[in-house]
Amino acid sequence: MHIDDQKKNELKGLFAEKISFEDSLSGFTSMGVGGPAEALLIPSETDEIIKAVHWCSSNKIEWCIIGGGTNIVIKDEGINGLVIAITKKLGGFTHENIEGASRIRIMAGTPLSKVCSWAAERGLKGLEFAAGIPGTFGGAVKMNAGTSAGWISDVLDSITVITADGEKKCLSGSEIESSYRKLRLKNVTGPGDICGSIIVEASIILKNGSADEIKAKIKKSMEERKAKQPLGYKNAGCIFRNPENNLPAGKLIELAGLKGAESGGAKVSELHANFIINTGEASAADIIALIDMVKTTVNEKFSVTLEPEVIVAG
Template sequence: MHTDLQFEKALEKGGISFLKNEKLGAHSTFRIGGEADFFLGPSGPEELGTCVRLCLQNGIRFWIVGNGSNTLFSDKGFRGAVIEMKHMSRLEIRGTELTAQAGVMMPVLCEKARRASLDGVNFATGIPGTLGGAVAMNSGCYGQCMADIVKCVTVFDSEEGVFRSLERKDLSFGTRDSVFLHRPSWILCEATLELAKGCREDLYAQAEEFRQKRSSTQPLDKPSAGSVFKRAEGQEPVSKLVDLLGFKGARIGDAAVSEKHAGFIVNEGKATQEDVLALVRKIQQAVSDAYGFIPEPEIRIVGE
């Protein structure tokens, strides 16, 4: 039997609902991406385990997506299964520890923490991704990042087919980096954040300050994936260099360097993955010529 058909039958038999030929542009804040052969949305860790096991048993490659806010899919789509984590959304607070499943959106998680007067994660209130994506990317801003607050996690180890409890030290956090970006067989199911008691009014006031700062400095009205490049050790932020090099407004196809924030590439309409990548390469070349290093993209580029 053809592999796809065999996989479809296995999903049906396993009681897993799925979509076929789902447009990935709808699952990335860049609004770029062709069709995935299969699109799965497990509602909990056990179902996630089943989805992944069925992919492996049927020779179907898979890609994990949270909110797709740091992801640039191919216009040709994805040959295999994209597994979206957003339906895994349980959250629990015990004392100063907040435990949530990978699909919880950071703005929701931060609101729950504020309501419980918990400080430590407020910095992430405007990050438009899931907890899983934030941990995988070690997302951060205003001098803080997820590595500062992650205490432990549960991952599904798809190679061994088992769930594992890991501590912060096992996660190899770096600048917008963690073990998850190098070990795609580990899927983050749940994370516990170690927070501290804070003053609720102060946390709400700070969140409002962050919101205003973002809306005045970032092109939030246009599709993008946030800052495209990582800040290199000992260097100025790449956005500053890109601005100095006069790139604001530079455009290839419908991909353009934002006029508001030179670190963002925005989709002005029908940008393709190749438009974005051509602009990335042009910036890399110019920064390399002027400053002697090649800025590394932070965004995750997914091939067909």
């Protein structure tokens, strides 16, 4: 179902300047590609998300979420329906001291980097692994972002979501099951993907530690990222999940001779083969074609099916 003029007027009445139509989403992604959103809402209050979900449900309009856009490739055709962008306008955090630790409640639009540096300054440990991961806190929870040194689920205490029915729910850590780049609800039938819901807040627990040690760890991992990742170019982080019981995806891509492979303005990074960079004028179609080509070639050479970690939306 499309958003006709009458529905546009309804949305303007509900959200005033926070709603726009046919605006390009390329500036909302780290890859710098993507067509327009039929409608784009940038909420600054949780209640606006609830209102939007109810409106979509009664008008049979699809909605989707974008956070920092650092793990998404949006197609050139754009996205139909309502895109809800969770930005710094829905950001901020509070904390309370508990025995030997702190509980930090973080709104979904808060940049993950901001939480990491704040925790380091206060000598709170447990989030060092996340230094250098861009995007929002909500996006990091949804993706169970992490590295070999840890995942968000390691420090997660609770998540507050708006469900697809527009209901606000707080889920405790014990109700959530974590795996590689995924969180799901325990004891539910079906996929149990928490992200049929919108994460609006999450709390984490970080233990008291030494600020100097935490900062030294962060410095080391940031230096490693700078040396190993093509951070001078637009990119979306690792394109493929690392396959189980095999070499890392980047190593397989490298062994398949694909470093430097190009499709239009998209290129497999020479520095880290699991990164695709936008060399300047890439379209989403260029990136998607390169992803497909890499997947096919690695499968032909090694009989391994690489699964994208990056989300293709639209």
